[in-house]
Structure formats: structure tokens, C-alpha cells
Amino acid sequence: MTTQYIGRFAPSPSGPLHFGSLVAALGSYLQAKSHQGKWLLRIEDLDPPREVSGAASLIIQTIENYGLEWDEEIVYQSQRHDLYQSQIDKWLQENNAYYCQCTRKQIKEDGGFYLGHCKEKHHSEKNSAVRLVMQHPVESFNDIKHGTITIPSKLAHEDFIIKRRDGLFAYNLAVVLDDIDQGVTEVVRGADLIEPTGRQISLYRQLGANEVNYLHLPLAVDEKGNKLSKQNYAPAIDNSNPKPTLLAALTFLGFIIPLEVKQATLNEILQWAIQHWQLNQLPTGLEITTPFSKPSI
Template identity: 65%
Template sequence: MDYIGRFAPSPSGPLHFGSLVAALGSYFQAKSQQGTWLVRMEDLDPPREMLGAADLILKTLEAYHLFWDGEVMYQSQRHSIYQSQIEQWLTENKAYYCQCTRKQIKANGGYYLGHCREQHLQAEGCAVRIKVNTPITEFYDLKHGKTAIPQAIAEEDFIIKRRDGLYAYNLAVVIDDIEQGVTEVVRGADLIEPTGRQIGLYNTLGQTPIQYLHLPLAVTENGAKLSKQNHADGISIENPIPSLLQAMQFLGFTLPESIDTAKIDEIITWGIKHWHLTQLPVETQITTLFSNRVS
């Protein structure tokens, strides 16, 4: 089977250092196997999106010579596909409407305990949950090996469509990965826990689960993930090489001195040639002193 990987940013802000690490890791993993590298825009949550961020992210990838294959997929254009699958599951009694609020769930220990599972509620004012009858409590990560999922998370009937009508990440990402033929997902370690839910959706859909590789997260000195929500600044488009080299070092590359004078396409080609999973740090998060300043 030909390798197909992808990078799927959300357009809630410019590409920051942590996202660059994820983009590079997925790109090198795909291209080192002569594979296809796709870009998908996870624009499912309009209230969190920044005007123009999607185009800015694509321009940034181009500036770093991370050129994608094929057309960019936008999740905002695929609502009818997600809805059709939800309606099928509702008809098959594999999903149901839930009226429980976050406050109620928090009062019950923070995990949904199936209160609405057999209530046969109607759609108005409700979220939609998938029934989890066979919890996924562990999976194999290509770097970390056998990886456990907390039992309470694994057993929880989770939301696939929110009360406000927005489609959930876990639903959309699995449907899209299947449609695009993705064979392996390379992403940050903050998404280890949802992996069990996504594997469960593959099983529910009668599909063979794919492989997963989770890269270490870039965190600040106080342990906060570099993210748009934490106001991480965008990386430079005008002067990409310093950020590129730092991200490669973060991913475990031992860079030759001569690379400082190389052109960006030469650096990317070198990275593809020398990429291997054993170089990756074993930690799931690493403190970085990256300034996150656009120069």
C-alpha cells in the first residue's frame, strides 16, 4: 500500500513553532517513504477561527517549502457528509441525542456516565453521542509502542455533534482520513487520548484502523503547550531557515555545520534523506526557548 500522510491545522491563527514541528514530522515521514503528503484545513469551529488564517497557513507552508500533494480539503465544505453518517448511526441505534450539560457532567466527576443513552430524546437542544460498546483502552504508537488510554475516557460515549450544531473533531477527522486514503497519522502528543476514540470509530465504520505516530509537544517553561489558544506567535515567512533548523533539532536531527549556509530546498531534501523514527525524543513534551517572534 502506498503511504499517504497528512497535516491538518485549524485556522485559528498563524502557523506557530509547535505546528511547524507537527508539519515537518508528518512531511518527513511521508516523503522519506516516497509517499503522498496532504493538507486538510480543520475549519469546523467558526467562532475560534481567525479571518485569513487558512490562507496564511498555506503561504507559510509554501515559504518553508512544505509543498502538499493534490487539493487542500476544507472540513467546512463537508458538513452534509458528516450529517449523513450521523443520521445513519441514529437510525441504527449506534448514536443518540443527549441533553446533559457540561455543568451536569462535571458534577458527576467530569465524565459522561450514559445518562441519556436510553432516553430516546429528540434533536432539539441536544448533542449527539456515539455508543461506545467496545472501548479502546490501548493502541500501538510507532514511537512509544503500546500506549494506554485512561479507562474513563475509553468507556465514555463521546460527542460527535455538539449542541450548537458544530461537528466534533473525532467524527470529522476519521471520516476524512478514510475518504482521503490516509495510511498513517503523524501529529502532536496532545492527541494521544483521542486516538482510542478514533480507532473505535474506524471499527464502527467497518474500516481497518490506521497507524499513528505522536511527536513530542513544544511547551513553554511553565509547561503550557505552544498553541494559538495560548497566544503563540506565528513563525516567520520572510526568514524561515532559523525556525526550520530549530524545529528539525527539536525533532532529533543532528545537523551538520554546513547546513547553516544551505538553501531551504537543500535543507528539506537533507531532512527527508536523514529522517528516521529512532532519532525522535522519547518525551511526549519538551520545553522550548523558541522566541515565537515573527522577524
């Protein structure tokens, strides 16, 4: 029996969508739809201090305005804390996780990697993070576009945080539990998330779950090589006139768009893109300079 393709787009509501996040959304959408699969939308609202009021609603509206249609109900990570905590409690009981009180300063002094100082100290929950005992280190993985990606050994073997000292759940844990729960078969996202991929694969193995495939799309960067991000004040994409930005994103993803397609409706453009989507058209590099890096004046 062939498993149905299930992909997803999972933005964090720390601001409106910018050009780089549109590229990630569009790439994941086209990959899913070209496989006659489902495309899910998940709002990763795990970190309230970084969230912007109203951003989640604005992101959803933007995705609608650009003609991307998701399947099934939108999932919000803020409503799934019980799932994350239940898994952490299980690991703590099995001695597969432990409390850690090491500070960033201490870890920096150790060369930037956590060396396991708290593993046998049996700290209490108070003022502690929770770390997972690394039992399945991943030093390399296969990316559908880029082939073998190597991960530094020290990073691969590190007991990493699954719940922060401030009580917030770690991204790596939440994203894997959600992808398993939603039946995701392939993750298509920006190349800025290559580094945590090894940790996420190790979580699949720790959980005894079927691993997903990974495809990392090129990052949109400005003229100075900085990735387009909310932290770098990347401008929001135009919600009222989506067609020019959609065409620019398709060009970024390697499409050569005929004039008649450029003159078509938004839906017709997307249907054309689904029919003509090929991974070998994607740029080979991990970063591409884009003009969509400066706020409009």
C-alpha cells in the same frame, strides 16, 4: 500489493502557525516523503467561533514559504458537512447514536465522565448533542515511537459526542471520516492529541474501516511547561525568513545538522532531512522546552 503511504497535516485556522505546529507539519512531511508517499494538506475549519479571519490563507502561505509541498487538492472540512451528517443520520436510524441533553455541569458532578443518562430517554433533536453508542472501547493502542499508550477505562467506555449541541460537528468524527475518505495510512501529529486517539480508533472499528498507524511527536512547551498554542499566545513563525526556524525545528526533531547543510538552500535542507530522517532520532519525551515561546520584541 503494498499500500502507498499517505500522510497529512491538518491545522485548524484559529491563528497563524507557531513553532509547535511547524514541528508537527515538518515531522509528518518527512515521515511521508521518506516513505516515498503522499503528504496531504487539510484545513480543519470545523469551529467558526474559534477561527481567525484570513488564518487559513496565511497557514497555506507559511507552508509554501517553508518549502513543504503537498500532494493533491487542499481539503476544507467546512465543505464536507454532508459527509458527516449522512453518517450521523445512519447511526441514529440504526440506534447506534442518540440525542443527549446533559450539560457540562451535570457531567462534572458525575466525576467528569458521561454516564449514559440520556441513552434511553429518546430526546428530540432540539437543544441536543448527538452521542455515539460505544461498541468498540479502546483502552490502549500502539504508538510507533512510544509503544503502548494506555487510556483511562472510563474515558474508553464513554458514549462520546459526534455532533455538538450548537450544531457543530465533533472533531473526532470529522477527522476519522476525512482520513478514511482521503486514504490516509498513518497519522503523525503532536502528543497533545494522544488522548482522543482511542476514540478515533473506536470509530474506525465502528465503521469497519482499516485503521491507520499513529505517531505522536513531542510537544514544544515554554519554560513553565505550557504547550505552544494559539490559546497561550505562542508567536507566529517568521514567514519572511524561514530558514533559521526550519533549522530549529529540525534540531527539535533530533537532527544533528552539518554546517554545510545549514548553509544550503531551503529545498536542499529539506531533501537532506528526508534522506536522513529516522524515528530513533526523535526525543523520547512527550514534551520539550523551546525558546520559540515568547513573542519577538
